[in-house]
Amino acid sequence: MSHRTLDKTKLAACLERLATSYRLIAPVVDRTGTAFSSIEEVGAVCLDGRNTTLSVKDVAFPQTEVLLTFRGDEASVSPDDPPETVLFGARPCDTRGLTLLDRLFGANEIDDPYYGRRRERLAVVSLACNEAGPSCFCTSVGGAPGDATGADVLASDLGNTFLFRAVTERGADLLSKLDEFTEGADEEAVSRADALAEGAAKQMARVTVPRDPQGLMDTFDSEVWDELALGCLGCGACTYSCPTCHCFDITDESHRGVGRRVRSWDTCAFLLFTRHSSGHNPRPVKSARLRQRILHKFAYCPENLGDAFCVGCGRCVTVCPTGLDLRRILGRLDEAVSPSGKEVTSQ
């Protein structure tokens, strides 16, 4: 596949070209820090930050979306017709998160048409990380700062230039449309990019992640959950900022018989999430809800979808108002699973 370099002075022209042929989504500065946004003015694109405050999952799985509209007893059901889109500058952890969501929304031979259409028309240019953030731990959960998983093009920041490596046919196609701005890349550029990503990997501390779903299930009735839940407010910030949390609600909004059925992000952290209309609640206490979040990611998803649903982006660590650190939770569970692990994690 093709390797090209782009002089940064041509970045704006290059993005402009993309924005004329595609809907372009890239990080911009906003009140939360940085956020992925549809780009009208390419000068707003900000590629030098670390992770955006919210993940990219919203691009394929919006926080709120309309499933159908209705007037009286008549419903009109048509998933919207999303334009061909280029997602530019997603970090490798976020892109890998999309590949995990792909498994969920396509699982059990039931394709989710709303997610599926957006995903089909989405080309992803991942931007490798040259520097790890303080809460990053992608290397402990199967990712890496230069991971190309899920990307069509892997971009690397080499200072004055970007290196673009096509990963898929779609990526090669995309790069070919930018040929007038880019030049052929030499091996030196590739090895520099790889060295930068490896440098970022070395900045990350290793997190102990319990690998055995059955071992984790053995903690189900353990008091460790009560202890961990003491620090949890049940606010759900961790799940909303997570690139792989995907639980959703479906609700109707209407006024005088005219309205819409919407799907919106929901969270297992909330008391009402599982409460039956009878009042019975299978998860009536906070510890059960925290346990659900962790076991869903690290025991149930590996069992059902082949991998843990965590990409190590560290957002949940950063946003938690009480500093309940997922890395510490995982370490604590590892101790609970294998008592001998205590010495290792306390070093």
Add this chain to the structure above:
Amino acid sequence: MTHANPYAPAPVRIERITIENDKRDLKTFELVFLDPAHEEAFVHTPGQFAELSVLGAGECPIGLASSPTETGSLLFTVKRTGMVTNALHRMREGRVIGVRGPLGNAFPINRMKGKHLVIVGGGFAFTTLRALIQYVLHEGHRSDYGDVTVVYGARNPGELLYKGELAAWRARDDVAAHITVDAGDESWTGHEGFVPTVLGDVAPSAENAMMVICGPPAMVKFTLPVAAQLGFAPADTILSLEMRMKCGIGKCGRCNIGHRYVCIDGPVFTLEDLSTLPAEF
């Protein structure tokens, strides 16, 4: 590229509403598809459920009370409890609502073939058991199954569902229907007492038999030891679970028990299946 849309409800007309109980909070809705293509595509098996959709109120999962042998319409018995069920209960015959399904697995009607069946129900959880009984007693299927014993109970005679069918079953000689109420009235001639007690008194043999249990949690809790005492193995003891649900297709992450989802891996589980899952339901 095309995708079938699993979130699209099929429009159905409320053909008939039957008020089932004295409290009038249980109604059976007979629904007829507006589009014959939707009716043809809706192929269900006893034990499955569907999402009923009331535009403006939302959706809720309800077990199918009709057997696939009862063609031309679908039956759902709905207790008035939350937003959607209240909206449904306010509706009159003729209104159009939506159905999304059939969803979930079903009672193991093939594994049950050649076996004696003991069907134990309580309260308004009897709905999918009605579907199963109607299916098994249908002339096309009756010879596939051995003896059929039904133990069904409600608080009082006025709370019993499907009074017409109950009378019909009692009149047949190929089904033993034991109907019980916690407290009878002057006109009550059936059993009096709780379902687990009556089941113990009836004492059906576990030899080459399977038991299906649906009821309120307290009934199930006290029925399981009776089933075990009668000799029913966990693999031959079948339960149907309820959970709060939204999508019904294993995506929304709401109805799991451990790694299994009640909407796609259930709602029907054997006691053996359940013993491998955490007790979080």
